[in-house]
Amino acid sequence: MTTSRKILLGKSVVAGMAVPILLWAYSTGPDAGDAGVPGEASCMDCHRGGGGAGNVTVAFGAGSTYTPGAPQHVVVTITDPVQRRWGFQLTARQAASSSAQAGTFTPGTDGYTQLVCAPSNFRSQAFGNGCNTNGMALQYIEHTKAGTRMGTTGGVTFGFDWTPPVSSVGNVVVYVAANAANGDNSDTGDHIYLAKYTLVPAGASAPGPAITAGGVVNAASFQPVVSAGSWVTIQGSNLAGSTRSWGPGDIVNGALPVQLDKVSATIDGKAAYVAYISPAQINVQAPADAAQGPVPVEVTVNGVTSAAGTVQLQPVSPAFFLWSGKYAVATRADYSLVGPPGLFAGAATTPVRPGDVIILWGTGFGNTNPAVAPGVVPPSSSVANVANAVTVTIGNLAAQVLGAAIAPGNPGLYQIAVQVPAGIPNGDVAVAATVGGIQSPGGVFLSAGQ
Numbered sequence: 001m002t003t004s005r006k007i008l009l010g011k012s013v014v015a016g017m018a019v020p021i022l023l024w025a026y027s028t029g030p031d032a033g034d035a036g037v038p039g040e041a042s043c044m045d046c047h048r049g050g051g052g053a054g055n056v057t058v059a060f061g062a063g064s065t066y067t068p069g070a071p072q073h074v075v076v077t078i079t080d081p082v083q084r085r086w087g088f089q090l091t092a093r094q095a096a097s098s099s100a101q102a103g104t105f106t107p108g109t110d111g112y113t114q115l116v117c118a119p120s121n122f123r124s125q126a127f128g129n130g131c132n133t134n135g136m137a138l139q140y141i142e143h144t145k146a147g148t149r150m151g152t153t154g155g156v157t158f159g160f161d162w163t164p165p166v167s168s169v170g171n172v173v174v175y176v177a178a179n180a181a182n183g184d185n186s187d188t189g190d191h192i193y194l195a196k197y198t199l200v201p202a203g204a205s206a207p208g209p210a211i212t213a214g215g216v217v218n219a220a221s222f223q224p225v226v227s228a229g230s231w232v233t234i235q236g237s238n239l240a241g242s243t244r245s246w247g248p249g250d251i252v253n254g255a256l257p258v259q260l261d262k263v264s265a266t267i268d269g270k271a272a273y274v275a276y277i278s279p280a281q282i283n284v285q286a287p288a289d290a291a292q293g294p295v296p297v298e299v300t301v302n303g304v305t306s307a308a309g310t311v312q313l314q315p316v317s318p319a320f321f322l323w324s325g326k327y328a329v330a331t332r333a334d335y336s337l338v339g340p341p342g343l344f345a346g347a348a349t350t351p352v353r354p355g356d357v358i359i360l361w362g363t364g365f366g367n368t369n370p371a372v373a374p375g376v377v378p379p380s381s382s383v384a385n386v387a388n389a390v391t392v393t394i395g396n397l398a399a400q401v402l403g404a405a406i407a408p409g410n411p412g413l414y415q416i417a418v419q420v421p422a423g424i425p426n427g428d429v430a431v432a433a434t435v436g437g438i439q440s441p442g443g444v445f446l447s448a449g450q
Contacts, residue, residue, distance in 0.1 A: 032138065057247075262302045332358055
């Protein structure tokens with residue numbers, strides 16, 4: 001998978017979702033520098049909880065703007081359906097330099113937030129009133145022990161004030177990291193979420209969204225061919241003022257959101273379902289549409305709509321998600337990972353052998369029986385099989401297809417179960433699928449070994 005594509009793998013595999021980053025946090029608040037600012041320290045391997053189904057969002061009193069020197073109230077909301085203890089750290093930096101502080105924070109009066117400060121070189125740290133110490137150039141606001149609210153389920157909010165610099169410093173980027181913890185006082189079972197927001201000076205005209213030429217592609221293959229219900233990546237600039245994935249609060253009664261943080265998209269004039277947003281990339285599920293051929297794609301941010309991009313729409317657009325831009329995302333029945341040894345640090349990957357049964361993960365395989373419409377979460381208790389016959393070759397040999405269906409509970413994500421044929425050679429072997437007369441793109445491999 002290329003670095004610009006984001007997927008989450010495990011017993012529930014969802015395309016387009018941002019992978020939670022692992023970060024150390026303490027019940028009394030993390031050390032300075034753990035808010036997700038580029039180039040700052042974070043203990044990315046300290047909490048081991050896998051992927052969570054929550055998120056972190058930030059609401060600003062002045063929306064996506066700031067008036068120099070004018071305080072505004074800020075509310076951080078953390079959600080996670082299974083966790084019961086909560087924490088966060090947030091900071092504001094000048095967009096022109098992520099090491100330049102932008103404004104100051106005032107904790108709320110409820111005792112749930114506190115200040116943490118550090119010098120710009122991070123050689124020492126100070127907490128609480130240490131922010132008044134000379135040389136403490138970088139300021140963060142975070143939870144207190146009381147603010148973790150042990151035993152509270154579903155989610156919490158933290159409120160505090162931010163005072164921007166007294167004169168305009170151009171755009172300001174706010175970084176936030178949140179910890180939705182299970183409360184067992186260990187470093188396992190916790191979920192970390194990151195987000196960032198861009199604020200512009202009041203009265204300034206923020207540049208509108210722009211789609212890169214050729215920037216609308218299948219989210220698995222990165223080819224400019226999509227189909228109804230497939231995952232689509234849109235690349236460009238100014239596509240969002242924040243970075244986040246959808247969370248439980250965005251999915252209402254099984255219906256997927258058509259906008260996140262005032263970011264929306266249309267494909268052929270029909271609303272797409274928005275799963276992930278960032279300034280340079282958004283991921284959406286294509287809406288139902290019987291049209292074929294080139295169709296327009298537009299992104300709207302805060303009421304401003306981009307010039308249209310174009311993508312080829314066809315009945316199916318089969319493609320496998322990729323690891324390292326080369327290997328098909330594949331698992332065994334026990335969800336162990338298929339790949340050459342050492343593909344990922346800290347995770348075991350093993351090659352396939354003749355006779356192995358594996359699951360290939362992809363998008364764009366078309367209609368199912370029973371039908372699952374785009375924009376809804378597929379039932380987790382039933383199987384929606386691909387309506388058209390699917391064939392797969394591995395090493396140019398026909399593989400037995402044992403099943404092809406939408407992954408239960410995962411919109412737009414397909415599982416293709418196959419048995420690896422006898423006679424494949426060792427090494428990288430090509431894998432391809434065909435459905436409805438259309439073959440998945442080439443240049444996709446499995447690692448094989450006897």
